[in-house]
Amino acid sequence: MGATQWIERPGGRVAYDVEGEGPLVVLVPGMGDLRQEYRYLGPQLLAAGYRVATTDLRGHGDSDAGFDAYGDIPTAEDVLALADALSPDAPVVLVGNSMGAAAVCWAAAERPDRVAGLVLLGPVARDVPMSPVLGWLMRAALTRPWGPAVWPAYQQSLFAGRPPADHATHRARIRASLRDPARWRAFRATVTTLTHAPVAARLGEIGAPALVVMGGKDPDFKDPAAEAAWLGETLGAEVLVRPASGHYPHADDPTAVGPAVTAFLARLALRADA
Numbered sequence: 001m002g003a004t005q006w007i008e009r010p011g012g013r014v015a016y017d018v019e020g021e022g023p024l025v026v027l028v029p030g031m032g033d034l035r036q037e038y039r040y041l042g043p044q045l046l047a048a049g050y051r052v053a054t055t056d057l058r059g060h061g062d063s064d065a066g067f068d069a070y071g072d073i074p075t076a077e078d079v080l081a082l083a084d085a086l087s088p089d090a091p092v093v094l095v096g097n098s099m100g101a102a103a104v105c106w107a108a109a110e111r112p113d114r115v116a117g118l119v120l121l122g123p124v125a126r127d128v129p130m131s132p133v134l135g136w137l138m139r140a141a142l143t144r145p146w147g148p149a150v151w152p153a154y155q156q157s158l159f160a161g162r163p164p165a166d167h168a169t170h171r172a173r174i175r176a177s178l179r180d181p182a183r184w185r186a187f188r189a190t191v192t193t194l195t196h197a198p199v200a201a202r203l204g205e206i207g208a209p210a211l212v213v214m215g216g217k218d219p220d221f222k223d224p225a226a227e228a229a230w231l232g233e234t235l236g237a238e239v240l241v242r243p244a245s246g247h248y249p250h251a252d253d254p255t256a257v258g259p260a261v262t263a264f265l266a267r268l269a270l271r272a273d274a
Contacts, residue, residue, distance in 0.1 A: 030098030059186020215245030
């Protein structure tokens with residue numbers, strides 16, 4: 001990762017880093033995670049000749065935690081502002097995981113001229129029913145003092161038993177971030193106000209080429225392959241289901257997912273000065 005920088009937004013600053021030369025690809029993490037979740041995919045994109053910007057969500061990581069609004073649409077607006085700042089003359093590729101995928105979908109519907117393509121990793125693009133067990137875990141995860149430890153423990157289950165070798169280090173980063181009271185409040189505000197309904201309502205407006213990557217064992221969905229097929233059909237997107245992966249296929253299966261993403265980007269024939 002490059003040095004942390006910040007973009008000024010109404011209500012605070014959003015952290016990002018950027019490296020490389022070439023067409024811009026912006027990587028957006030999921031709720032409760034940090035931009036280091038792209039520690040595998042980012043270097044693969046750099047090696048393939050792209051300029052890579054990786055952002056923290058509002059209230060997460062190195063971003064400020066005093067915003068008035070969180071969720072899909074504020075995140076999308078932050079991402080578009082970053083794209084405008086870093087690549088004012090050429091459309092960019094947006095990559096999002098989980099809630100981040102919903103946010104980049106909204107960005108593509110809102111500003112089609114700025115989005116050359118979408119990569120959606122473990123995407124949650126519509127509201128899905130929550131199981132009673134998950135509901136209990138989420139309530140526990142939002143309750144101090146144990147919440148900052150519960151969330152990283154729950155997040156590990158999203159890997160479906162296949163976390164990467166350095167996942168303990170990454171979990172420690174997340175725990176350290178959530179121990180900060182302001183970031184805990186921001187995370188809680190993100191969870192309690194989050195709805196993907198505005199994004200789902202605009203999926204039909206998206207014309208950018210898209211790649212949907214889903215883990216076949218993603219516990220966020222009753223039938224992950226069916227969810228991927230629905231989103232792929234809705235967007236006219238390419239679909240890749242990795243049967244043994246969980247909610248983070250780019251982290252638990254980088255040797256397959258990274259090449260699939262770079263091959264998709266190559267088919268877009270992007271230019272940095274388009």
